[in-house]
Structures are given as C-alpha cells and as structure tokens.
Amino acid sequence: MDKPMLVAGNWKMNGLQAALAEVEAIARAADGAPSRVEVAVAPPFTLIARAKDAAAGSRLRIGGQDCHANPSGAHTGCISATMLADLGCDFAIVGHSERRTDNGETDAIVKAKATAAIGAGLRAILCVGETEAERDAGRHLDVVGAQLVGSLPDADPASVVIAYEPVWAIGTGRTPRASDVDEMHSAIRARLVARYGEEGRGILILYGGSVKPSNAAELFAVPEVGGALVGGASLKAADFLPIIAAA
C-alpha cells in the first residue's frame, strides 16, 4: 500500500488512567509507521491532557470525540473546540452516529461543530453512515449523500476528514463487503469533488465499524479507503497495532 492513511482510535466512554500505558505503546507504533501513515487516538475528555503528555515527542495525534459549536459559554457539561485546541489536540470527531442518536444531533448541528473545530485550528473527522433498515431499503447512498450535503462545513477542505461508519457495523462484528465499501467510498468521493472541486480528491475517507486485525488489510485495499476509525479494537495496543501495521 502506498497511499496516505489515517488510522484513528475512538475510545468512546472507555479508559481510566491505567489506559495511558496503551497510549504510550500506540505512540511507539506511530513512530514506527511509514511517514504516509498517521496514527491518532481520541480518548475520553478526562484523559486528553495526560494522553498528550504520554504521546509527547511522538507522531501520535490526540483529539476529542466531540466538540460544542460555540467557543465558550453557558453549556454545562460541554467541551469546545477551542478548549481541545488549547490542550494541543489535533482533531475532533463530529457527527458520530452514537451522538446523532443519543444526543439528537442533526446535520445542521454537526456542520456547526465541524465548522467550529476547523475554526479552532483542528481537523474535523466527520462521521456519516446509514442504518441497517436504510441499507436494506436500498437507500444507503442517498442517506449518506444527504448527511454529507447537510454536514460538510463551509471551511478549508484540507482540514476535513470523512469517516463512513455504517451504523449496523459499529460494535457488531459485522462489516460490509469490500465491494459495498468501494461503492460507498466512491460515491462519497464524487460528492466531495462536487462540493470542493479538485481539493475534494485529497480528503481522506476513513472506514469505521468492526475494524479488526483480521479484516483491516482487506478494507484498506479498497481504493478510496484512506484509513479507519476504530472503536473497540483501539482500546488495547495489542489489537490496534496490527491494524496500524496493515495500513
């Protein structure tokens, strides 16, 4: 493989202080990866500062799993992109399906968050993906296309990363066929080029949903797959490192 890749771990609501040892191991792997392969971890907010320390001096990027659309204000319990940037974060994940479902985040909210992240100097990893019912109904391309149209920020596309995560593949052990990933990623690429012109060709499109050491190489071989957003298998370096090595 010779394409630029981003392998990002999303720890979700997992990880106590003992997990910092995993960050150190992942940081060593990031330094050992080819220069075209970037490695990132989004720990819970509680661990970001210490994860930054654990990754100091390495090529491992640390980011947040979400951010608020406003830089500051009366939003109890929320974290802004400005705060993430202040901690030295590199990126924020926005629009994850768990937040779209659990927190009622609409495309407009996701767009505002992506715009805020980029405005604060972060990259925005913008998640899209269809439910199983939508795929069964043959609506997956339209659904994801509409999410993109509604969620893409009016900002520098160089700071945009897309993560295609079919909802039915997240945490289930099920993955789409490589041909299905190819179809979706090609459709996403076409949307990005339509939106941003030639710059849209450089945007990384990650795949996410039950990525494991055993299926990473096949998924990474799909031409428009530019890496992975990994949940469960990013929690332990023993699982995450072989995925990084497959990139």
Ligand SMILES: O=C[C@H](O)COP(=O)(O)O
């Ligand atoms: O953000 C990550 C995804 O939701 C994938 O999670 P998973 O690898 O545990 O299926």
